[in-house]
Amino acid sequence: MWGDRHRWFGRMKFALAVRNLLRSGARLWVSLFGIAFATFLMGFQGSLLYGFTLAASRIVDAVDADLLIVGKGTPTFEYVSPIPERYATLSLGVDGIADAGRGIVGWAPIQRPNGEHTNVAVVGIERRFRGRLPDVFDLAAEEGRSHWALAIDATDASVLQYAGASRAVQIGSHRGHYVAEVHGFSSFIGSPYVFADYVDAHNYLNLESTQVSLVLLRVAPGHDLLAVRDALRARLSDVDVWTQSELAWKSRLFWLVQTGAGAALSLAAILGFLIGLVVVVQTIYSITADSIDEYATMKAIGATNGDVRAVVLIQSFVCGVVGGSAGLVLIRPFAALVRPAVTWITVPSFIYGLVGVAIALLCAAASLIAAHPAVAVDPGRVFRA
Amino acid sequence: MPNVEMRDVTLSFGTGPARAFALNGINLALCGGVFTVVSGPSGSGKTSLLSVLGAMLAPDSGAVEVNGTDIAAFRSAHRSAFRRDMIGYVFQLFRLMPALNAEENIRLALELRGQHSDRRRARDALELVGLADKAHLRPQEMSGGEQQRVAIARAIAHRPLILLADEPTASLDSANGLNVTKLLADLAADTQRIVVAVTHDPRVLPHAGRIISLADGRVATDQLCSARSQS
Numbered sequence: 001m002w003g004d005r006h007r008w009f010g011r012m013k014f015a016l017a018v019r020n021l022l023r024s025g026a027r028l029w030v031s032l033f034g035i036a037f038a039t040f041l042m043g044f045q046g047s048l049l050y051g052f053t054l055a056a057s058r059i060v061d062a063v064d065a066d067l068l069i070v071g072k073g074t075p076t077f078e079y080v081s082p083i084p085e086r087y088a089t090l091s092l093g094v095d096g097i098a099d100a101g102r103g104i105v106g107w108a109p110i111q112r113p114n115g116e117h118t119n120v121a122v123v124g125i126e127r128r129f130r131g132r133l134p135d136v137f138d139l140a141a142e143e144g145r146s147h148w149a150l151a152i153d154a155t156d157a158s159v160l161q162y163a164g165a166s167r168a169v170q171i172g173s174h175r176g177h178y179v180a181e182v183h184g185f186s187s188f189i190g191s192p193y194v195f196a197d198y199v200d201a202h203n204y205l206n207l208e209s210t211q212v213s214l215v216l217l218r219v220a221p222g223h224d225l226l227a228v229r230d231a232l233r234a235r236l237s238d239v240d241v242w243t244q245s246e247l248a249w250k251s252r253l254f255w256l257v258q259t260g261a262g263a264a265l266s267l268a269a270i271l272g273f274l275i276g277l278v279v280v281v282q283t284i285y286s287i288t289a290d291s292i293d294e295y296a297t298m299k300a301i302g303a304t305n306g307d308v309r310a311v312v313l314i315q316s317f318v319c320g321v322v323g324g325s326a327g328l329v330l331i332r333p334f335a336a337l338v339r340p341a342v343t344w345i346t347v348p349s350f351i352y353g354l355v356g357v358a359i360a361l362l363c364a365a366a367s368l369i370a371a372h373p374a375v376a377v378d379p380g381r382v383f384r385a
Numbered sequence: 386m387p388n389v390e391m392r393d394v395t396l397s398f399g400t401g402p403a404r405a406f407a408l409n410g411i412n413l414a415l416c417g418g419v420f421t422v423v424s425g426p427s428g429s430g431k432t433s434l435l436s437v438l439g440a441m442l443a444p445d446s447g448a449v450e451v452n453g454t455d456i457a458a459f460r461s462a463h464r465s466a467f468r469r470d471m472i473g474y475v476f477q478l479f480r481l482m483p484a485l486n487a488e489e490n491i492r493l494a495l496e497l498r499g500q501h502s503d504r505r506r507a508r509d510a511l512e513l514v515g516l517a518d519k520a521h522l523r524p525q526e527m528s529g530g531e532q533q534r535v536a537i538a539r540a541i542a543h544r545p546l547i548l549l550a551d552e553p554t555a556s557l558d559s560a561n562g563l564n565v566t567k568l569l570a571d572l573a574a575d576t577q578r579i580v581v582a583v584t585h586d587p588r589v590l591p592h593a594g595r596i597i598s599l600a601d602g603r604v605a606t607d608q609l610c611s612a613r614s615q616s
Contacts, residue, residue, distance in 0.1 A: 012485070012493035019484035297480040300441065301539070302469020303497045304462075380441050382476050383432045383551045 009310055017314035020294070024287045031283035032323040035359065038276020039327025040334070043347075043355045045269035047335055049256075051346035052265065055188035056255040057248035059123060062185075064131030065101070065216035067229055068247050069239050076254040077247065078121055078189065080105050082211040083239055091215060094231050096223035101129035101216040104201035110194065111170040112161045120160075120171070120194040121187070124201020129216040132184075134195045139180040148174065148200055154181040155343040156192035172204045186343035188255075276362050284316050284370035292377055299379035312371035313364065320363035328352055386417040387452055387546045387579050389438065394447035394457070396433050396602075407433035408444065409602035415581065419609075420573040422590060423583045425599035431583040432551060434599065438581065439472045439549045440464040451546065469498050473540030475569075475582075477552035479532040481524040487511060487535045488520035494539045510542035511535070514568060530561025537568060541576075548572065550582040554589055566592045 021028055054061075060068070060077045069091065071081035088100040104124040109117045125133055140149030143166055150171065152160055160169075160178075167178045171194070187193050196204060202212075219228050225243055232241040242250065256262030288295070295308050335347045396408040407430045415421055415438075423431050436442040437449060440456050443464065449457040456467055481490050491507035500506075511517045514534040524532050533553060540548055550569060554562035566582075570592040573580035582589060590596060598606040 010496040012489055012496045015489060016482055016484055016493060023484060293480070294482055297476070297482070298493075298497060299465075300468075300474055300476075300480075301494050301497060302465065302472075304465055304469075307497055380436055382474075382478075382480050383435065 009314070013307065013311050014314055016294075017311045018318055020291055020311075021287065021315045021318055024283075024290070027283050027287060028319070031280055031319045032326070034279025034283070035276050035319055035323025035362075036327040036330070038272045038279070038362065039324045039355055039359055040330045041272030041275070041327075042269045042358055043328060043331040043351055044334060045265050045272060046351045046354060047331060047345055047347040048342065049262065049265040049269070050348055050351065051342075051344040052188060052261060053252050053256065054346055055186070055344035056252040058185060059105075059133070059193070060244060060248040060251055062130075062132040063103070063125055063216060063244070064129050064218075065244055066219040066225055067097075067217040067232065067241060067243055069215035069217065069232070069236065069241050070213075070247070072238060072240055074240055075258070076251040077105060078251075080213045082106075082207055082213060083215070085210050085212045085215075087236060087239060088212070088215045090236060091217050091232060094228065094235060096219055096228035096231065097217050098220035099128075099218040101126040101218075102198060102212040103129065103214040103216055104196075104198060104205060104207065105213040106201075106205040106207070107191075108172040108194075108204050110160065113163065113167075113169075114161060118159065119191045121189070121191055122171070122194050122196055122201050122204050124196045124198040124204075125216065126198045129218075134180070134182040134185070136179070136195050136197050136200075139182075140177075140197070143177075143179040145177060145179060147197070148176050149179040149197060150176045150200075151180045151182050151195040152178065152192060153185045153187065154183050155186035155340075157181060159192055160194075172206060174204055176200070176204065188344045273358055273362060276359070277366055280316060280319060280362065280366035281369045284312060284319070284366055285373070287315065288312055288370050288374050292373055293382070295374035296377045296379050296381045299377065300382045305375045308374045309367065309371045312374060313367040316363040316367035316370065317360075320359045324356065324359040328355060386577050388417070389413075389415040389547065389579060390448075390450045391438070392448045392450070394437060394444045394449060396430075396437055396442060396444045406602045408437065411447070411602070411604060413597065413604065413607070415579050417577040417579050418573055419580075419594035420570040420592065421579070421581045421595045421597060422593035423581060423597045423599060424585065424590070425605065429599040430602040431599055433602070435549050435551055435581065435583050438547070439474065440468045470543070471546045473543070473545035473548040475533070475536050475540050475548070475550035475553050477555045479524065479529070479536045479556070481532055481535060481539070483524050486521050486523050487516060487527070487538075490524070490535060491539045491542045495542055498543045500543050506542060507538075510538035513541065514538045528561065529557050530564055533557060533561070533565050534568065537565070537572070541572065541578075544576075545578070547579045547581070550580070550584075552584055552586070553582055554584065554586045559588065562586065562588055570594070 069087050071083050074080050091097050091100045107119050108122050110120045111117050134151045136149050136151050169176050185193050219225050332347050335345050391411050391413045394408050394411040397404050397406045425431050437444050444457050448455045488507045491510050511520050514537050516534055553565050566589045569580055595609050
């Protein structure tokens with residue numbers, strides 16, 4: 001029977017599609033530019049979103065703890081409210097808890113050398129739980145200090161008018177001393193993080209001696225983390241108990257959802273997709289419309305709608321590959337360019353795959369729309385002179 | 386030898402009082418080996434006849450049997466498949482793809498038909514129309530006559546049962562028109578295919594084996610002529 005031998009893609013269809021594309025002149029460049037811009041926008045906004053997400057939980061992710069106890073209803077790590085220190089001791093009574101430590105997080109005004117004040121988030125975690133956080137005790141020792149030391153991230157140096165180690169600064173009602181710049185803890189919330197030894201942080205914030213901001217716990221090997229968490233929750237009902245990843249996720253959600261930052265960044269990425277879609281549809285549609293007699297001829301000599309769609313799809317994908325590659329190449333250099341201002345931007349490798357998939361979807365959608373005139377054309381028109 | 390039989394075929398456009406019959410009770414039998422020319426004034430139904438014969442349009446009523454199979458009853462997708470495999474078209478304006486060279490135009494047609502689109506087959510078809518040495522040229526680099534011969538090569542490369550030509554000489558000068566006409570007549574005789582050309586061009590008629598004249602969607606005259614009909 002007829003019609004049982006059919007391939008959607010073939011060399012000649014590819015040649016026809018690409019050559020017609022190349023013959024389309026300025027419209028090809030418009031299409032490539034549109035896709036490059038859309039790709040770049042999606043990738044850049046995705047990188048902003050990813051970097052923001054990482055930054056929102058960077059401190060929680062850095063500490064060396066399996067479980068954390070914070071005040072009831074704490075929305076994010078930066079907004080913990082003081083809790084009694086005895087929760088650390090009480091936790092040790094729960095089966096499976098191997099170690100308990102204390103942490104301080106809170107806001108304090110700091111006076112810059114020019115006399116102006118700015119609020120900083122003071123972070124002080126007991127040394128054995130600090131994980132990847134700066135070891136301020138050691139940094140202070142290198143500067144010949146045992147107390148009142150402060151470390152700041154290098155990206156906040158200008159905000160704090162940091163002019164070198166051992167400079168005295170008023171923080172809260174105390175005198176502190178900058179001892180070091182550290183890297184990797186840039187703030188995304190507008191106020192710098194300032195790292196201190198646990199005891200010093202406690203003093204900077206003027207907390208009562210029996211209060212801490214959070215309790216950090218380590219689960220003994222062989223115990224189920226979630227089971228221990230649930231046991232703690234059952235025993236300590238007036239505080240929140242989270243695993244490290246839960247608190248990290250909670251912090252991310254808070255900053256992404258509550259502040260609208262996530263929606264804004266996502267919306268920009270979606271806009272990038274839509275802009276790309278409109279540009280590609282418009283361009284490929286007009287190229288298709290220009291070649292309508294060729295499509296009619298193809299159909300007259302037996303091309304199926306699938307063949308016609310394949311040619312349009314090839315054109316769309318060629319635009320996608322060329323324009324998309326240009327857009328992808330731009331993401332990292334541009335991210336590096338804006339990093340001094342947007343310190344937390346991170347371009348993960350997977351963003352290339354994600355944006356690539358998005359561009360492939362965009363091209364497929366564009367070709368479906370743009371192929372319409374070619375699919376609908378009456379092959380009988382080829383008989384008309 | 387292939388044969389086509391059209392029985393009481395009608396095709397109309399429009400509805401109600403505006404309905405016009407392009408074909409009005411056509412009865413015809415066509416067989417291979419004869420170069421058949423369909424002529425008649427504008428609006429007589431020549432192109433409609435070609436469209437129905439080539440499975441481009443389905444008639445309102447009647448039967449179009451190709452080797453005993455009624456293609457008038459086919460659904461759209463089936464008609465498309467039939468057209469792809471069994472019909473070769475030659476158009477007045479050649480309708481070659483300007484982005485492809487002569488050989489590639491033929492290979493595209495083969496590819497669309499799901500057949501091997503290798504260069505050899507395309508070259509064979511070009512050889513048949515005497516253009517083997519112009520395989521690398523694009524349509525715009527060839528004369529009208531050469532383009533039409535490439536179009537014929539494209540139409541016959543997949544070895545169709547029926548070759549349909551719509552005003553194949555209308556865009557050509559006398560010499561090229563004559564060449565193309567002879568080529569179509571020779572193809573009918575040499576390959577025993579059904580070759581039907583719709584034309585206004587009186588230069589074509591002396592080469593026809595059969596001349597069917599249409600008027601108002603009906604067959605006005607139908608005459609076998611010349612030695613070609615005997616071949």
